[in-house]
Amino acid sequence: MASIKHLMNREFKHLSGGLFEEVNKADVGEGAGNLIAQGVDIMAWADPFFPDPSIPESVKKVMIEAITDGFPSHYSMPIGMKELRVEIASKIERETALSINPSRNVIVTPGSDSGLLYAMMPFIETGDEIMVVDPSYPSNYLDPVLLKGSVIHVPLDEKNNYALNIDEFEKRLTSKTKMVVITHPNNPTTTVFRKDNLIQLCNFIKKNDLILVCDQAFEDHIFDGIEFISPCTLPGMWERTVTVCSISKGLGLSGFRIGYIYAPDEIMDIYYAAAVNVLGAASTITSIGALQALREREYLRSLTKRHEQRRTLAYSIFSKVRGISLEKSESGILTWINVSKLGTSSDIVAYLLKEANVLVNDGSSYGELGKGHIRVVTSVFGDDEKAKEVFHRIATALEKKYLSNNM
Ligand SMILES: Cc1ncc(COP(=O)(O)O)c(C=O)c1O
Incomplete structure (x- = not known):
C-alpha cells in the first residue's frame, strides 16, 4: 500500500x-x-x-477492597475523583501555604506526561516561541512542537551548578515569546532552582507577560535541607503559572498513571472544560490507591x-x-x-x-x-x-x- x-x-x-x-x-x-x-x-x-x-500494604488493601466492591469498573470524574482532589489540595496547601480549592484549582491527569502536554495546549499557537532550559526533560522540547510552537533552548551552565541565567533568557526574547517551561527540580541534572534565582526568572516572566509551565514531578524528594519553592507562590506568579505534578516519582507509583495540575481559576476553567474530551478520566482503581498513598504522609x-x-x-x-x-x-x-x-x-x-x-x-x-x-x-x-x-x-x-x- x-x-x-x-x-x-x-x-x-x-x-x-x-x-x-x-x-x-x-x-x-x-x-x-x-x-x-x-x-x-x-x-x-x-x-x-x-x-x-x-505498593504499600495499606494501598494494596484499599485497592483490593475496591475491586471486591466492584465500583472501579466505572469512570472516575474527568477532572479527577473528588476525594483525590481534596487530598491533593491539602498536600499543596501544606507544602506551599497557598489556598487551593479542590473544586477549582486541581485537575487529575493520567500521569504528568499527558498533564504536561495538556498544560501547554490552551496557550500555544502556530509560531509561538517557548523557552525551555537546556538540559531539560525531553517532553519539554517535543510538546511545544507538537502544538506547532517552536522551542528556544536557554542554556544552563554546568559550571554554575545549572542555575537559571536570566541574561540568557533576555538574549532570546522576541515578540513571539509566549511561555517558559522549566522542570523543577530539573531532570536530568537534579538541580533545585534556588529562591533568588526563581525570583529573577519570575520577574522576567512578569515583565514580558509570559506564562510559566513548571513541571514539579520530582518535587517530593529534596536532599541536604535545600529549600524547595514552587514558583507559583512567588508574588504575582499564581495568575500566570501552571504547575504540573505526579505521584510517579514521589510515591513510587508510576504504573498508577496519576498526575495532577494546579492552576488559578481562569486557567483551570479551560482545563475543566476540555477534560472529558482530551483527558477522558484517570483510572478509577488507581485513583483510589493514590488517595490512600497520599494519606500515608x-x-x-x-x-x-x-x-x-x-x-x-x-x-x-x-x-x-x-x-x-x-x-x-x-x-x-x-x-x-x-x-x-x-x-x-x-x-x-x-x-x-x-x-x-x-x-x-x-x-x-x-x-x-x-x-x-x-x-x-x-x-x-x-x-x-x-x-x-x-x-x-x-x-x-x-x-x-x-x-x-x-x-
Ligand atoms: C520531569 C518529568 N516530568 C514528567 C514525567 C512524567 O511522569 P508521569 O507521566 O509518570 O507522571 C517524567 C517521567 O520520567 C519526568 O521525568
Missing part, C-alpha cells in the same frame, strides 16, 4: 518510534523490552525501585530517606572513578555524570551496555548541553545491595575505560 504519511501533520510525521528503524533508547518502542528480556539491568527509567514491587518521608541514602551510596562509588565528574544529586532518584573526557555520551552508553550489562541514559536526549553526560537512575531495584553491585559494575567499567584511554 502507498504511504499514508502525507495525511499526517508535519510535527507527528517526523516522529520515529522504533518500528521501522532500530532505536537504542530504552524508552522508545520495544527497545527496553528487548534489553530486559536479555537480562540487562535498566538504570534508564526514572521509575523508583523498578522492577521490584513498591509518613510513607513519603520514608521514601525521601531511602532515595537520599541511594544518592549518597551512588556518589561515594562514582566519585572515586577517574576521568568522570559529578556533583551530589540535590533531589530525586537520578545521578548526572559528565563523561566527556572518556568519549561521547552515546559511545559511553553503548560501552556500559556491553561491558557492564546495564543501560543508562545518553545525556544528549536532554538537549545540546546534555551531550557528554550520562544519566543514571540510582533508585531502581528494591534491594540496596543489588543497586550497589550495579553501581560497582558501572564504576569498574568506567575506570577501565579511563585506563585504556590513558595507556
Whole structure:
C-alpha cells in the first residue's frame, strides 16, 4: 500500500518510534523490552525501585477492597475523583501555604506526561516561541512542537551548578515569546532552582507577560535541607503559572498513571472544560490507591530517606572513578555524570551496555548541553545491595575505560 504519511501533520510525521528503524533508547518502542528480556539491568527509567514491587500494604488493601466492591469498573470524574482532589489540595496547601480549592484549582491527569502536554495546549499557537532550559526533560522540547510552537533552548551552565541565567533568557526574547517551561527540580541534572534565582526568572516572566509551565514531578524528594519553592507562590506568579505534578516519582507509583495540575481559576476553567474530551478520566482503581498513598504522609518521608541514602551510596562509588565528574544529586532518584573526557555520551552508553550489562541514559536526549553526560537512575531495584553491585559494575567499567584511554 502507498504511504499514508502525507495525511499526517508535519510535527507527528517526523516522529520515529522504533518500528521501522532500530532505536537504542530504552524508552522508545520495544527497545527496553528487548534489553530486559536479555537480562540487562535498566538504570534508564526514572521509575523508583523498578522492577521490584513498591505498593504499600495499606494501598494494596484499599485497592483490593475496591475491586471486591466492584465500583472501579466505572469512570472516575474527568477532572479527577473528588476525594483525590481534596487530598491533593491539602498536600499543596501544606507544602506551599497557598489556598487551593479542590473544586477549582486541581485537575487529575493520567500521569504528568499527558498533564504536561495538556498544560501547554490552551496557550500555544502556530509560531509561538517557548523557552525551555537546556538540559531539560525531553517532553519539554517535543510538546511545544507538537502544538506547532517552536522551542528556544536557554542554556544552563554546568559550571554554575545549572542555575537559571536570566541574561540568557533576555538574549532570546522576541515578540513571539509566549511561555517558559522549566522542570523543577530539573531532570536530568537534579538541580533545585534556588529562591533568588526563581525570583529573577519570575520577574522576567512578569515583565514580558509570559506564562510559566513548571513541571514539579520530582518535587517530593529534596536532599541536604535545600529549600524547595514552587514558583507559583512567588508574588504575582499564581495568575500566570501552571504547575504540573505526579505521584510517579514521589510515591513510587508510576504504573498508577496519576498526575495532577494546579492552576488559578481562569486557567483551570479551560482545563475543566476540555477534560472529558482530551483527558477522558484517570483510572478509577488507581485513583483510589493514590488517595490512600497520599494519606500515608509518613510513607513519603520514608521514601525521601531511602532515595537520599541511594544518592549518597551512588556518589561515594562514582566519585572515586577517574576521568568522570559529578556533583551530589540535590533531589530525586537520578545521578548526572559528565563523561566527556572518556568519549561521547552515546559511545559511553553503548560501552556500559556491553561491558557492564546495564543501560543508562545518553545525556544528549536532554538537549545540546546534555551531550557528554550520562544519566543514571540510582533508585531502581528494591534491594540496596543489588543497586550497589550495579553501581560497582558501572564504576569498574568506567575506570577501565579511563585506563585504556590513558595507556
Ligand atoms: C520531569 C518529568 N516530568 C514528567 C514525567 C512524567 O511522569 P508521569 O507521566 O509518570 O507522571 C517524567 C517521567 O520520567 C519526568 O521525568
